[in-house]
Amino acid sequence: xxxxxxxxxxxxxxxxxxxxxxxxxxxxxxxxxxxxxxxxxxxxxxxxxxxxxxxxxxxxxxxxxxxxxxxxxxxxxxxxxxxxxxxxxxxxxxxxxxxxxxxxxxxxxxxxxxxxxxxxxxxxxxxxxxxxxxxxxxxxxxxxxxxxxxxxxxxxxxxxxxxxxxxxxxxxxxxxxxxxxxxxxxxxxxxxxxxxxxxxxxxxxxxxxxxxxxxxxxxxxxxxxxxxxxxxxxxxxxxxxxxxxxxxxxxxxxxxxxxxxxxxxxxxxxxxxxxxxxxxxxxxxxxxxxxxxxxxxxxxxxxxxxxxxxxxxxxxxxxxxxxxxxxxxxxxxxxxxxxxxx
Numbered sequence: 001x002x003x004x005x006x007x008x009x010x011x012x013x014x015x016x017x018x019x020x021x022x023x024x025x026x027x028x029x030x031x032x033x034x035x036x037x038x039x040x041x042x043x044x045x046x047x048x049x050x051x052x053x054x055x056x057x058x059x060x061x062x063x064x065x066x067x068x069x070x071x072x073x074x075x076x077x078x079x080x081x082x083x084x085x086x087x088x089x090x091x092x093x094x095x096x097x098x099x100x101x102x103x104x105x106x107x108x109x110x111x112x113x114x115x116x117x118x119x120x121x122x123x124x125x126x127x128x129x130x131x132x133x134x135x136x137x138x139x140x141x142x143x144x145x146x147x148x149x150x151x152x153x154x155x156x157x158x159x160x161x162x163x164x165x166x167x168x169x170x171x172x173x174x175x176x177x178x179x180x181x182x183x184x185x186x187x188x189x190x191x192x193x194x195x196x197x198x199x200x201x202x203x204x205x206x207x208x209x210x211x212x213x214x215x216x217x218x219x220x221x222x223x224x225x226x227x228x229x230x231x232x233x234x235x236x237x238x239x240x241x242x243x244x245x246x247x248x249x250x251x252x253x254x255x256x257x258x259x260x261x262x263x264x265x266x267x268x269x270x271x272x273x274x275x276x277x278x279x280x281x282x283x284x285x286x287x288x289x290x291x292x293x294x295x296x297x298x299x300x301x302x303x304x305x306x307x308x309x310x311x312x313x314x315x316x317x318x319x320x321x322x323x324x325x326x327x328x329x330x331x332x333x334x335x336x337x338x339x340x341x342x
Contacts, residue, residue: 016048017164021055021080028052035070043068055080120241123229130226130236131165137220137238138169145173146252147182148217151301163193167200174203183255184209186278187301189262198263208259211281211299219248275334279313282306283329 019025024032028049035041035058043066052058057076058068124130138145170180180201186209188194198207216233218226225248229235239245260277275283278299285295296306310325317332319325329335 016050019051021051021057025049025051028057032057032070035068036073040064040067040069042066120239120244122238122240124226124236124238126234130233133236133238134218134220134226135165135169137224137226138173141173141221142176142178143221144178145170145180145221146217146219146249147180148213148215148252148255149182149184149188150213150215151185151187163197167197170205171201171203174201174205179204180206181252181256182207183213183252183259184262185213185299186211186260187299205263206261207263208256209262210255210259211278213255214251217248217252219245219252222249275313275316275332279309279316280334282309283313284335286310287326287329287335 016027017025028051031041031045031049032052035052040061041058043060046052046058046068053068055076056079057071059071061067061069122133124133174180180203182205184194184207189209198205216226216228220226222245223240225239225245227237227239227248229237239248281299282295285298290298292303292306292310295310296303299306313329314320314325317325317328319328
């Protein structure tokens with residue numbers, strides 16, 4: 001999320017990880033070394049390491065549009081350090097302006113202002129600020145991270161970037177001896193990115209799944225929590241109030257006890273009288289009067305998949321119509337079986 005030089009202007013390569021010039025990727029290091037030794041590299045080869053042109057380490061070769069030439073490391077380093085120095089100087093000027101603005105205000109009688117609890121909840125705006133706040137909270141975390149991850153679009157660019165960032169900070173916490181527990185929806189158990197995540201993580205990381213979970217929740221060391229503040233998750237709340245943290249942890253622990261293990265050892269879903277756990281969840285929602293679209297949204301699946309499950313449930317119970325299905329669900333006792341199983 002940070003960079004010491006100018007930000008990349010071109011869209012990153014699909015498999016190229018986000019990083020700053022201070023953490024030059026392996027592909028970028030190898031290609032830049034090759035360019036320094038040979039004096040130039042084909043423009044086509046730079047597609048695998050867009051960071052080199054983004055951070056000014058490679059530039060177009062005059063008169064040869066298909067080639068790039070390297071900028072001397074000393075020159076590139078000087079430019080980057082100059083950018084950092086300018087940024088630091090601007091921050092110091094900003095600090096001085098803030099002090100000048102608030103110094104006279106602090107002399108005003110503040111007995112009628114909000115109490116200390118006002119700082120216990122902070123609004124975070126925009127994905128970069130949210131990610132930065134989470135990373136800062138986890139930088140010192142050593143005990144436990146609790147996460148609830150509802151159905152998400154991991155296949156898009158934003159999802160892949162978030163996955164890469166979270167994987168890095170989670171591994172750093174595990175390396176410090178911490179523990180991570182995550183709750184997913186059942187529909188995410190076999191997603192490639194979710195499976196790859198647990199193939200890469202090393203340490204005390206556990207995951208379980210439920211048909212339904214709450215909205216996203218992150219609790220760091222039982223002292224800081226993050227929850228969404230709007231539907232598209234472009235706003236979030238950073239919560240430090242002890243009572244709210246206790247509430248979030250209690251909710252997580254209760255869901256965790258009801259969930260099905262998926263890592264490190266997955267458990268098979270049980271079937272009672274030919275009705276699966278997911279079909280019993282759907283049956284409960286049908287009895288409550290939810291539409292197919294509502295059921296799909298709550299269980300993190302598309303409408304077509306939800307209707308397939310409903311059709312299988314109807315076939316198992318011998319229902320010939322939607323109205324009859326509700327009656328047969330009530331008569332079958334499968335909802336009571338679900339409660340006993342839990």
